[in-house]
Amino acid sequence: MTRPALTVRSVEAVLVLVPMRRPLGTSVTRITDAPLLLLDLQTEEGVTGRAYLFCYLESAGHAALALVRDVNQVLAGTSATPASVRSVLEGRFRLLGVRGLVAAVLAGVDAACWDALAIAAGLPLARLLGADPRPVPAYNSNGLGLIDARAAADEAQELVAEGFRAVKMRLGRADPSEDLATVRAVRAAIGPDVELMADYNQALGLAEARDRCRALDDEGLSWIEEPLRHDDYAANAALTAELRTPVQLGENFAGPRAMALALAHGASDLVMPDLERIGGVSGWIDAAAQADTAGLPLSSHLFPEVSAHLLAASPTAHWLEYVDWANPILDEPLLITNGYATAAERPGSGILWDPVAVARHRIG
Numbered sequence: 001m002t003r004p005a006l007t008v009r010s011v012e013a014v015l016v017l018v019p020m021r022r023p024l025g026t027s028v029t030r031i032t033d034a035p036l037l038l039l040d041l042q043t044e045e046g047v048t049g050r051a052y053l054f055c056y057l058e059s060a061g062h063a064a065l066a067l068v069r070d071v072n073q074v075l076a077g078t079s080a081t082p083a084s085v086r087s088v089l090e091g092r093f094r095l096l097g098v099r100g101l102v103a104a105v106l107a108g109v110d111a112a113c114w115d116a117l118a119i120a121a122g123l124p125l126a127r128l129l130g131a132d133p134r135p136v137p138a139y140n141s142n143g144l145g146l147i148d149a150r151a152a153a154d155e156a157q158e159l160v161a162e163g164f165r166a167v168k169m170r171l172g173r174a175d176p177s178e179d180l181a182t183v184r185a186v187r188a189a190i191g192p193d194v195e196l197m198a199d200y201n202q203a204l205g206l207a208e209a210r211d212r213c214r215a216l217d218d219e220g221l222s223w224i225e226e227p228l229r230h231d232d233y234a235a236n237a238a239l240t241a242e243l244r245t246p247v248q249l250g251e252n253f254a255g256p257r258a259m260a261l262a263l264a265h266g267a268s269d270l271v272m273p274d275l276e277r278i279g280g281v282s283g284w285i286d287a288a289a290q291a292d293t294a295g296l297p298l299s300s301h302l303f304p305e306v307s308a309h310l311l312a313a314s315p316t317a318h319w320l321e322y323v324d325w326a327n328p329i330l331d332e333p334l335l336i337t338n339g340y341a342t343a344a345e346r347p348g349s350g351i352l353w354d355p356v357a358v359a360r361h362r363i364g
Helices: 059-077 082-092 100-121 149-161 178-188 206-216 234-244 258-264 280-296 304-314 355-361
Strands: 006-023 030-043 049-053 137-140 166-168 195-199 221-224 247-249 319-322 335-337 338-342
Touching: 006 059, 006 355, 030 059, 030 100, 049 100, 059 082, 059 100, 082 100, 082 280, 100 280, 137 304, 149 166, 149 178, 149 234, 166 178, 178 206, 178 304, 206 234, 234 247, 234 258, 258 280, 304 319, 319 355
Parallel strands: 137 166, 137 319, 166 195, 195 221, 221 247
Antiparallel strands: 006 030, 030 049, 137 338, 335 338
């Protein structure tokens, strides 16, 4: 298919702070409000591509906002093709380094480019990528932070009642027996037919991870996510080889090359790239091909609206991580039906802002 030729007119950004319906308490920190950077890539042809970044910290959002102003200066008047945009921006930021927050901004701009191309072609993003939008199994990742066992059991039931057949909880309490008791309380509350994932958020060293994860091997978890530092691939490979429960990695892959290195080490049984860190839609395409070659199930991390399209086009698609953090500022949030996410059928990725809500939550 010939993609429409588009020229960048401007790249604009708005920073919003959106209260979370359920705070997220992890082994690292507790987050109650989502700082989201909303990107609009406007073209001379009148098409606007949209994407957003989850900035974790409000301060990071303000820094990303400043970077987008620089992006706007160098992209105006250039081709809006993702490869061309990335080449221009990598040149601009070469001395600073295309990593961390810079890489996240480039990934967001890439996703906005793909959205614009799909809109110009009159196709949903999944179809532009060669697939049909289809229902993708989703797990509810809203909440289930480091709360006590009784509260976790109650919250898990609430998450299932929202129309899901899978939920994810966070682990990493100081006392491992409290983690185990909470896993058992949640399992008892949701029953044996609901899948349960667990995420340590890199809380453990290898020796402790061996003890803790072995204790979880008989608890029926679908996976144990990031028990160790994400980039210690040798340690992750050693742990993966010892456990019966699948190990999940990927949200911190800093681009497709990092994923390739992890796969070469056999660092996990499963992979879950993050749109913002893997390199946008372009980086995801590379990651999906790697997962297919390796025969590994591929799940998404955050960004459910775009991820529903990307997973529909991924050969080894596994699970979509569903969070509702952007819903308050979206005109039409992602639809979940019977535990499945369905990518929007309208052209593009389906992201449209609610201007009144954006104005209400705007901080920059």
